[in-house]
Amino acid sequence: MAKLSGSTSRPSYLELPLGRFLEAVSIAEPAPAAGSVAAAAVALAAGLCVMAARLSTTQLDDAPDLATAAERLRDRAASLCEADAAAYGLVIEAMRLPREPDPEDRSGRIAAALSVATDVPLEVVQIGVKVAALAERIAAGGNPNLLGDAVTAALLADSGARAAAALVVLNLGDFSEDDRTAQVAVLLAEAAESARSAWQRIEP
16 A cells, blocks of 8 residues: 555555544544545545446446546545645644734635645545446446445445535635635535435335
8 A cells, every 4th residue: 555645654544444544533633534534435435336346247348447437536535535634734834823923924824725725625526426426327237236335335425525515615714706616516416416316226
């Protein structure tokens, strides 16, 4: 497993056993937190898609292509677990700047750091939309024995995207002219439709 942080003093989040990652999320420190968890959720959803596609070669002619696409999305989403923590670390640094003698400069730096930090959860949303669509495709035509896995992937990708979208909105705050808020609204509608369609495959 490749290191994502470039640090020699600590392992990346992807190198941690699941139990230790859960502990890291639980401790009273700023990161890893919501963004990393949302990215991990989307990565897990993509992982389910990889597995389900690989076991659907009889049902889907393009199953290998779907598996490859899902694998790329999984790896990118996983890398964003670390990227989100790093980006938010810059926000924390800005917040720790002294209020005096230039409170406006401090506020400006915080706003700039939050704007930069928004790019990571926005990408999580974008990936989540793609993963949800892949999952719905597999749920519709893949191995029927893996329907539960495909539906779970669609629902989890939708939830991860929605969680990341909340962070986009919160980070942007009063930046009413920033079009990223409108972007996530459109993306969430797509993810929700994929999740809804997948759910209907098992709905009583």
